[in-house]
Amino acid sequence: MSAGADEAANGARFILATDCGSTTTKAVLIQHRDDGYRLVARGEAPTTVEAPFEDVTRGVLNAVREVEEAVGRDLIEDDRILSPGRQDAGVDLYASTSSAGGGLQMMVSGLVLQMTGESAQRAALGAGAIVMDVIALNDGRRTHEKVQLLRRLRPDMILLSGGTDGGDVRRVTEMAEILAAADPRARLGTGYQLPVIYAGNRDAADVVRGLLEPHTTVRAVANLRPSLERENLSPARDAIRELFMEHVMAHAPGYRKLMSWSPVPIMPTPGAMGLIIDKVARRDRIAVLGVDIGGATTDVFSVFRAMEPEPVFHRTVSANLGMSYSIANVMAEAGLENILRWVPFAVEEGALRNRIRNKMIRPTTIPQRLEDLIVEQAIAREALRLAFEQHRALAVGLKGVQRERTISEALSPTDGHGSVVDLLELGLIVGSGGVLSHAPRRVQAALMMVDAFLPEGLTLLAVDSIFMAPQLGVLWTVHERAASEVFDRDCLVRLGAVLAPIGTGRIGHPCLTVEVSGPDMAPVTRRVAFGDVVLLPLPPASAVGRVSAVPERGFDLGAGRGRPVSARIPGGCVGLIVDARGRRPFELPSQAAARIERLRAWHHALGAYPERT
Amino acid sequence: MQQAYSPGLRVTTRALVRRERRLPLRGSVLARVGDAVRPPDVIARTELPGNLQTINVALRLGVEPARVAQMLVKPLGADVRAGEVVAEARGLLGLGRRRVAAPAGGYLESVSPISGQITLREPPLPVEVQAYVQGTVVEILPDEGVVIESRGALLQGIFGVGGETWGQLAVPVSSPDAELSPAALRAEHRGCVVVCGARLSYEAVARARELGVTAMIAGGLDDLDLRRLLGRELGVAITGAEEVGITIVLTEGFGRMRMADRAWELLRARAGRLVSVSGATQIRAGVLRPEVLIPETDGAGTETEERFGATLAVGSLVRAIREPYFGRIGRVVELPSELSRLETEAMVKVLTLVFADDGTRVRIPRANVEIIGG
Numbered sequence: 001m002s003a004g005a006d007e008a009a010n011g012a013r014f015i016l017a018t019d020c021g022s023t024t025t026k027a028v029l030i031q032h033r034d035d036g037y038r039l040v041a042r043g044e045a046p047t048t049v050e051a052p053f054e055d056v057t058r059g060v061l062n063a064v065r066e067v068e069e070a071v072g073r074d075l076i077e078d079d080r081i082l083s084p085g086r087q088d089a090g091v092d093l094y095a096s097t098s099s100a101g102g103g104l105q106m107m108v109s110g111l112v113l114q115m116t117g118e119s120a121q122r123a124a125l126g127a128g129a130i131v132m133d134v135i136a137l138n139d140g141r142r143t144h145e146k147v148q149l150l151r152r153l154r155p156d157m158i159l160l161s162g163g164t165d166g167g168d169v170r171r172v173t174e175m176a177e178i179l180a181a182a183d184p185r186a187r188l189g190t191g192y193q194l195p196v197i198y199a200g201n202r203d204a205a206d207v208v209r210g211l212l213e214p215h216t217t218v219r220a221v222a223n224l225r226p227s228l229e230r231e232n233l234s235p236a237r238d239a240i241r242e243l244f245m246e247h248v249m250a251h252a253p254g255y256r257k258l259m260s261w262s263p264v265p266i267m268p269t270p271g272a273m274g275l276i277i278d279k280v281a282r283r284d285r286i287a288v289l290g291v292d293i294g295g296a297t298t299d300v301f302s303v304f305r306a307m308e309p310e311p312v313f314h315r316t317v318s319a320n321l322g323m324s325y326s327i328a329n330v331m332a333e334a335g336l337e338n339i340l341r342w343v344p345f346a347v348e349e350g351a352l353r354n355r356i357r358n359k360m361i362r363p364t365t366i367p368q369r370l371e372d373l374i375v376e377q378a379i380a381r382e383a384l385r386l387a388f389e390q391h392r393a394l395a396v397g398l399k400g401v402q403r404e405r406t407i408s409e410a411l412s413p414t415d416g417h418g419s420v421v422d423l424l425e426l427g428l429i430v431g432s433g434g435v436l437s438h439a440p441r442r443v444q445a446a447l448m449m450v451d452a453f454l455p456e457g458l459t460l461l462a463v464d465s466i467f468m469a470p471q472l473g474v475l476w477t478v479h480e481r482a483a484s485e486v487f488d489r490d491c492l493v494r495l496g497a498v499l500a501p502i503g504t505g506r507i508g509h510p511c512l513t514v515e516v517s518g519p520d521m522a523p524v525t526r527r528v529a530f531g532d533v534v535l536l537p538l539p540p541a542s543a544v545g546r547v548s549a550v551p552e553r554g555f556d557l558g559a560g561r562g563r564p565v566s567a568r569i570p571g572g573c574v575g576l577i578v579d580a581r582g583r584r585p586f587e588l589p590s591q592a593a594a595r596i597e598r599l600r601a602w603h604h605a606l607g608a609y610p611e612r613t
Numbered sequence: 614m615q616q617a618y619s620p621g622l623r624v625t626t627r628a629l630v631r632r633e634r635r636l637p638l639r640g641s642v643l644a645r646v647g648d649a650v651r652p653p654d655v656i657a658r659t660e661l662p663g664n665l666q667t668i669n670v671a672l673r674l675g676v677e678p679a680r681v682a683q684m685l686v687k688p689l690g691a692d693v694r695a696g697e698v699v700a701e702a703r704g705l706l707g708l709g710r711r712r713v714a715a716p717a718g719g720y721l722e723s724v725s726p727i728s729g730q731i732t733l734r735e736p737p738l739p740v741e742v743q744a745y746v747q748g749t750v751v752e753i754l755p756d757e758g759v760v761i762e763s764r765g766a767l768l769q770g771i772f773g774v775g776g777e778t779w780g781q782l783a784v785p786v787s788s789p790d791a792e793l794s795p796a797a798l799r800a801e802h803r804g805c806v807v808v809c810g811a812r813l814s815y816e817a818v819a820r821a822r823e824l825g826v827t828a829m830i831a832g833g834l835d836d837l838d839l840r841r842l843l844g845r846e847l848g849v850a851i852t853g854a855e856e857v858g859i860t861i862v863l864t865e866g867f868g869r870m871r872m873a874d875r876a877w878e879l880l881r882a883r884a885g886r887l888v889s890v891s892g893a894t895q896i897r898a899g900v901l902r903p904e905v906l907i908p909e910t911d912g913a914g915t916e917t918e919e920r921f922g923a924t925l926a927v928g929s930l931v932r933a934i935r936e937p938y939f940g941r942i943g944r945v946v947e948l949p950s951e952l953s954r955l956e957t958e959a960m961v962k963v964l965t966l967v968f969a970d971d972g973t974r975v976r977i978p979r980a981n982v983e984i985i986g987g
Contacts, residue, residue: 147637147638181638320848325850326849328848328849332847349837350835350836350837353836353840353867354836354867357772357836358867358868358939359935361772361867362934362935364980365934365935366959366961366980367935367955367957367959368936368956368957368977368978369936369956370956372936372957440957440958440959
């Protein structure tokens with residue numbers, strides 16, 4: 001943190017934070033009051049990185065003007081944010097995150113796709129980047145195809161890795177030669193050289209520099225895979241973040257001006273969101289899954305093994321799963337039938353396809369009719385499901401390491417490098433992004449997350465109230481107290497929890513009995529049949545309630561088949577969703593009429609949508 | 614949000630366009646600064662290295678790797694044809710001859726005394742870069758290509774498929790709302806860029822491909838027809854490299870979409886002219902839009918670009934860009950400042966609009982219109 005940021009944070013009364021998303025720029029104003037730091041207003045406006053504006057600050061000022069109108073305080077002077085402010089105007093601290101311009105788009109390379117290639121990918125993802133492609137000597141492409149790919153994709157930055165320290169220099173050199181031949185140009189701006197981070201075999205650093213420096217700016221850092229058994233991602237991640245500011249952001253349209261308004265470095269949006277998730281998991285000692293579903297990408301963050309001294313944090317970004325720019329890719333990857341399985345009415349395929357494509361090319365539109373909202377939320381379920389699948393696949397241990405396996409591992413069907421994602425350990429799901437944060441009814445957000453992630457046992461559910469977790473992430477780096485207080489009081493909306501037994505049975509047969517009690521509420525006991533979804537009340541979010549449940553024989557809530565569970569949980573505005581639709585497997589009826597009937601019954605039970613009389 | 618969406622597409626009658634034309638690898642630049650070029654002119658050329666094949670001669674002849682060099686029947690660097698013998702070993706007393714043939718044509722590049730393998734390099738693949746636009750070479754990129762400058766009309770579409778092409782502009786439809794029937798395409802459209810009106814059908818594309826039409830420009834296209842055309846579902850909107858035998862540029866979107874008057878007038882007035890068309894689209898930031906370039910022969914003039922501000926006002930001419938009114942055009946008559954509740958229960962800023970065609974008055978979210986005129 002810079003001295004300027006320190007000084008600004010010290011005793012700050014008004015704090016402004018913005019997030020320049022790929023479609024929308026959001027602004028929040030935080031004020032220190034008698035009860036601590038609180039959110040006082042928010043505003044948003046379309047992001048203006050692209051033509052005809054090509055200046056990100058236009059969107060920032062438009063969003064901040066909405067805040068000004070809401071609070072009646074001048075925050076802008078001479079077309080810039082007034083910071084530091086005066087007694088009657090401006091703010092004491094201003095910070096911003098950004099994923100505009102598609103965020104930080106990187107290509108990474110390693111020698112072997114599954115080893116250094118994968119480590120390089122993890123380093124870039126952890127720093128908040130979108131990995132456009134991974135190039136490796138064994139990626140099956142011919143040299144000139146690699147060259148053409150590098151030129152066509154025009155990344156913002158390249159991470160070159162490969163080889164263990166003291167190993168063969170020749171093959172890393174080959175990769176550098178390919179990069180040199182491609183002479184790739186940076187995506188934004190023409191007046192600067194593409195930054196390349198070299199984090200491979202240290203013995204090859206000089207050779208790599210010699211090959212690449214005429215065309216690119218090379219930053220050599222410690223090897224991210226110094227030996228097969230060790231991964232050392234921090235130096236590469238730090239370099240990515242620094243170069244993001246120094247080279248990429250400084251040349252994006254309007255960013256130089258934006259950077260001059262704040263003493264706090266602009267942080268990539270996903271980096272800021274990951275920071276918040278990690279902090280919450282460590283503070284509450286709970287396994288957390290965070291998801292941020294945006295217009296172009298969906299980020300998934302997880303912290304598992306939360307009770308261990310060093311919990312495991314993973315972040316993945318599904319660069320082409322999102323609700324606007326990438327919406328057609330959700331259709332392509334999930335298949336239209338998988339989207340339609342969540343829609344409780346018949347839809348004409350041709351019209352739906354055109355609608356999805358038009359959302360892709362005009363990404364800021366919103367559903368006006370209820371049917372459109374339901375379809376959009378069905379697409380969101382599939383985007384979340386696919387992003388989560390990708391997360392599970394990448395949140396694994398190191399490959400290429402020789403290690404001893406226990407007998408049980410040897411007999412298990414996995415390869416011994418299984419995902420660390422454990423749905424029974426998962427204690428909290430936090431959803432963020434327009435489709436979740438802005439869902440007209442909070443229960444819609446809860447159901448989208450339950451349908452997409454299929455949590456097991458008892459799991460708390462929350463959403464980012466107004467899509468402000470990224471702003472609080474960057475704020476956390478300079479003003480932890482303000483960020484933490486606003487996060488708990490104004491950002492995190494506790495929806496309640498979902499209780500989902502593992503197992504399957506016959507529709508209508510007993511599945512479990514649930515009892516909920518809490519302050520200022522009469523205890524509720526319900527027997528729930530297999531195939532049903534039931535909503536039970538919980539105390540308000542500020543209170544703590546108790547959930548006790550006894551599964552029928554053959555069903556497991558985490559304590560073993562037929563064994564009861566009991567837990568104290570915070571309340572929530574939606575309540576406790578008892579999801580007895582089955583797990584392992586979860587199945588929807590294959591016949592359209594039966595499926596639609598079930599969906600309508602579940603939506604009705606939860607009060608998910610307005611019902612026409 | 615107070616602002617309406619503006620896709621920022623350029624529709625201008627006098628643009629100054631610079632296009633960089635680069636080889637994928639270093640090679641020879643054939644043009645010089647000041648050269649007047651036309652789209653098919655080759656301005657740079659190179660050769661991509663051919664495929665490398667490795668042949669384990671030691672194993673196949675049953676000899677020590679160190680002896681493989683002696684077994685070659687052709688020297689390193691020599692050209693060989695596919696099937697031609699490249700190494701040979703004889704048994705005792707010259708009996709039991711064993712041979713290794715070249716799996717492909719090319720030349721012998723190297724032999725390894727350690728692995729006993731020889732490498733055969735297939736013939737290089739020639740690569741040429743054409744000018745694509747009619748204009749003047751204003752800069753040479755040494756060993757890589759040129760920059761061409763051109764003045765003329767420029768129309769950016771909202772979505773396209775297929776690569777760069779060119780041809781004479783043909784307008785066989787009578788209005789921006791018309792739909793091109795396949796029967797209206799005739800032999801004389803071979804090599805042409807055809808303007809198709811409000812909707813491009815798969816049948817019309819198929820007929821155009823048969824006839825050798827180079828590109829089609831239309832208001833809209835059904836996504837099901839796009840899938841049929843590509844033979845796959847298009848996921849990420851990064852296009853331009855499809856090999857579909859024709860380039861397509863959509864000016865408005867998916868479905869049946871009347872061409873905007875500006876685009877229609879620009880094209881109709883230039884029927885018969887040589888145009889360059891690219892379907893390459895990248896819908897992400899740093900957006901790349903498909904384009905239609907129509908060089909002006911008189912060359913003079915400054916850019917007069919029709920861009921409309923993105924701030925809504927009472928009186929703005931807008932088009933609805935989402936159901937239930939998608940594609941309809943009207944004027945803004947009211948911009949209430951308070952939030953309104955939609956059927957979805959979302960609270961958003963709306964506007965009141967009177968449609969131009971039937972005078973209907975409706976309220977729609979501000980986010981669901983685009984400004985098409987002041």
